[in-house]
Amino acid sequence: MPDIEPFSPRGMFHEGWTAEVNDYAIACGWALKGKQFIVGDVAGGIFAFEGDTGKIIWEKENTHSGGLLAMAIHPEGEIFATSGQDGNVQICNCHEGKVIKTLDLGKGWVEHLKWSNDGLFLAIASSKKVYVFNEIGEEKWISEDHPSTVSAITWSNKNELATACYGRVTFFDIVNNKTNQKLEWQGSLVSMELSPDGDIVACGSQDNSVHFWRRSTGMDAEMTGYPGKPSHLSFDDSGKLLATSGSERITVWSFIGNGPEGTMPGELCHHTEPISSLAFSNKGMLVASGSRDGSVVASFLKNDGNGDPVGAAFAGDLVGAISWRPDDCALAAVNAKGVVNVWKFKVRTNLFSKGFK
């Protein structure tokens, strides 16, 4: 196999850089097309590092009194939004970290932020309400009160927002202020992911199960047997595989053929403690997982959801968040001690220059 390059002992993870932030790191993401890596800690510190070297570019503290709860980087990578216990959302510039706009949403915690794929809208969940603002912080839409605190939000297409809470998932057309669809089920939904085409809705539930709906057919299914609640879900970019947390194993459901109903899921047993973060690469069937035990593993998956590890590293403590660089050539993990690890993820062959296909 002449086209395979030699690897260092760490498998696919190669020496990158490490850095530290001031507190438990809860959010991270790549900005400026991978040139910058931004980390947020639980106390409200935000830190921007050079993507290649880890050199600090700017940092700021106490951005949200009471602490930071969420961070989302705009798809273009020039601006990002943060939110916290103070009920505020800040839209900031990535280059200097300057606040462009502060949105005051009242007293409730602001727990979830999501930019739409085209970057025109920012969805914000605070207590029982969901808000949509545009890039410059103008309010475009507000939901009615949900039956409970909103636990997850995600965009299904450019104008349609999905929200999850106790007992239901709702799809809102935020431009025409319409409710497009309600999927009801008695259970506390703690996480939600949509397949890239928006048809499959997957939710982790407090009762240690994953619930699926197919919007086109209205069919739904419940996958039970998890030891813990599946708080972390990730679809691959083709929508064939859904990786789920809920124990120290990664359970992968395959939607190929008639699955996953009636099929056995793939199981990846690489960690000794429960999974605390999970992310598919931007392209290809490569899933990265972080665990409470501090380990980070990347696995290459097959169509049935099973697969093999292709690289692993120790991040030092509970992995709070994990993020692939937009070109999939680096993987970042931040931990509960505030340590940032970035590994270069080397391509395997000369034929495929980016990640795996």
Add this chain to the structure above:
Amino acid sequence: MSIKDKVPVTILTGFLGSGKTTLLNRILSEEHGKRIAVIENEYGEVGIDQGLVINADEEVFEMSNGCICCTVRGDLIRVLGNLMKRRDKFDYVLVETTGLADPGPVAQTFFMDEEISSEFTLDGIVTLVDAAHIDQQLGRSDESSEQVAFADVLVLNKTDLVSDDALNTLESRLRDMNRMTRIIRAENAKVPIETVLNLSAFDLDQILKRRPTFLEPEYPFEWTGVYDLDAGKYELMLEEGPDPEMSLVALANQGESEEELKDGAESSVRLYAEKANSLDPGNTIPYGEHINLKLEDKGNKSFILNIEKQTKIGLFTQHTAEEFNMKVIKSDESKEIPFNTERFWQAEHEHDDEVGSIAIERFGDVDPEKLNTWMGRLLSEKGVDIFRTKGFISYLGNPRRIVFQGVHMLFTAQPDKEWGNEPRRNQLVFIGRNLNEKEMQEGFDKCLI
């Protein structure tokens, strides 16, 4: 993570106006060296002065299986999930629920959610009751009796507004509902801080230390006196008392050690189960029979005790000797013979409330498999009505005692300290609604080896 590394959580419940916020402020303002994070569901009333305070609306999440034992509090999961990332900021958590909160889901959250139970441990449930109003509240709402049933500590607050007699009656009513709780009387929620924080309340040892008799069964008699009598004729003299009649069992050869007294009590319980024969004054008291002394007449009444040769007589009486000024007199000398030993028993009485406690105490070992089967069935059938369970179990062949604790259907069993020289035994307490004591005791007995 061991239990020592987990952050202890105290739950504060009680009806609106019972003084929760006053107690909370007192705890926060006192010097106790703890950094306390407060999760507050009750807004208004009195503000909280200091500390890390997080307001959250109560969100009760039932599961799709419809099982109330799986119901959890979503707001606590969210807030505690955030707090666990800020462990350096606090070392204790207090949750103040609303007055109408059902403590079940709050407690269950610490068992049901793996992320929460891996970081936090439920230290205790403290319920405040307004001494002046709790009687009516108990009649009107399930929440109120459930808050009493779940409590590890009951703070009987505002005692200055109620007479001592009324407090005693109230305390015994509350004690009936929850036998393992510790009751503390207070004015203006003024209680020593160590009585509400760091209780390790699930620790049954501590309860037994405080009240060694709380596991004791109830007896149909309140008192036993053992009299050392020579051969001869004696009279049992009684004055007027609270009842026009009194049940009694007299046993010959009654020993005075605790073990012998308990043996005697067991025999008497069996005799008490038989129909009593009425006995008018002046007649002779037979031994080993359930009799009913007729005491309607005014003044002193006397019954005869015949002793053929020196023996110790045990009198197991429905009421205490004091209540009738009961005396044993040697007939020919008119001399009172005092008892050698007396023993008071936990008396059986009417239980008015639906909510009550059942204690099971048995020496010996149990078969773990049989116990699991029995417990599993009991909790799946009655889990809704069983609020709390605590206990120690002796598993056959296991050198350690097993500690049980549960909330509704949820149950944990963990090995605890070694038995050593202690006699091996089983002690279980159930608190719940409309529990069938006899059935549960029989069920448990079948698990014994």
